[in-house]
Amino acid sequence: MLYNIHPLKLFRALSLSLELSHDGSARHHWRTAMIASRIAEELPIEDSERQLVLHASLLHDIGAAAHWDEEFVGDGAFEGAAQHAEAGYRLLKDSRALGRLALPIRYHHARWDGMGAAEPAGKAIPLAARIIHAANRMETLLAEEKREHVLLQQRPILKTLASEAGKELDPAVVAVLLQIAEKESFWLDLINYQYYDRFFSLRMEGHMHLQLAEILDIAEIFATLIDQASQFTARHSRFVSQVAALLAEKKGFCQMEVTAMRIAGLLHDLGKLSIPAHVLEKEGKLAPEEQTIMRQHTYYTYRILSELDDFPLISQWAAYHHETLDGEGYPFRVPGEQLRLGSRIVAVADVFVALTEPRPYRPKLLTRHQVEEIMQERAAKNKLDDGLVKLLFQHYREACAGMHKWENGDAENEGKNGAMPS
Ligand SMILES: [Fe+2]
Ligand SMILES: [Fe+2]
Ligand SMILES: [Fe+2]
Structure with a gap:
């Protein structure tokens, strides 16, 4: 590639x-x-x-x-x-x-x-x-x-x-x-x-191409934009990128592929820039109509990243994170057997980070045990890749690195918040 x-x-x-x-x-x-x-x-x-x-x-x-x-x-x-x-x-x-x-x-x-x-x-x-x-x-x-x-x-x-x-x-x-x-x-x-x-x-003839490190640098700027769009997801894209890269590494992806996975993680919610602020910023669970609107975000992530036809996998890795192995995900309802490992990795990383981060409707952080249970349940229902969920919890500490700083902005609270390494 x-x-x-x-x-x-x-x-x-x-x-x-x-x-x-x-x-x-x-x-x-x-x-x-x-x-x-x-x-x-x-x-x-x-x-x-x-x-x-x-x-x-x-x-x-x-x-x-x-x-x-x-x-x-x-x-x-x-x-x-x-x-x-x-x-x-x-x-x-x-x-x-x-x-x-x-x-x-x-x-x-x-x-x-x-x-x-x-x-x-x-x-x-x-x-x-x-x-x-x-x-x-x-x-x-x-x-x-x-x-x-x-x-x-x-x-x-x-x-x-x-x-x-x-x-x-x-x-x-x-x-x-x-x-x-x-x-x-x-x-x-x-x-x-x-x-x-x-x-x-x-106007594309003859100029220098961007190298992977520069693309990563640019993806980080866009991740900042995406994460800034809602006060509740201040570092969501960065952590999804971190967890997805960890899983890719453990699955034996080469170094370049791991960097590509980092980029996919940073950009997976790019289409959220299409979601109106009152939905993104809502301090409670989304109403059914709002959830329906929310479903367009991965569509736009896909359509934008698929413009990069010399980087063909990144659009699928990034944008299929709400597709599921039972083929009932959105927005493409991709059949499970066509879901690439990279896409399944971002899906697992996204759910993990979403469950681990603070949310306005969830006053207390979930414990490691609760997060694991929810994810295993989803894997049992053929929504998430079971092997990847297991792999993630084998490397739980590494996956959580830096996340405990969310709540109070410092490292002092390590172990005090629910979802910390136990
Ligand atoms: Fe302007
Ligand atoms: Fe303008
Ligand atoms: Fe996400």
């Missing part, structure tokens, strides 16, 4: 998770990236700068993920621009793989004329940020007016952009944009889903 991915392919896939809502993904990032990239291609800049524009625009609203419904869809223009740009910067700034995107993302709403908050102005704003700002503005105007034919929107949108040049937007960037947006094809491309693939694959 190959374990390196073109960065553009990875960012393009993960960007879909940033704007998930009830109805799927809005493609705001893809379209912003297409506009930004076309501007960058007209400017006399280095190829590396063009790549930076493309990559940063695909992730530019990373600081608003999980709040897409509230902030973006609500009333069109959203508030809190500075906050989400700053949140994106903080998420990325220390990342080895994505640190270079941090500044362009931090300033993608900075005003050219300096009338905004205490931000840089004019040419002190990184060029990539100025380009993304203009592209984002155009995409937002297009999205707001989407009931009208795209070619009828061309003139009014260009007029608005021209009026913002020298105020919000860099006039030189707007001038380039106005010029390339004269072509009808530019607009028709933007709304043509069938064309998107071609646009991105044309």
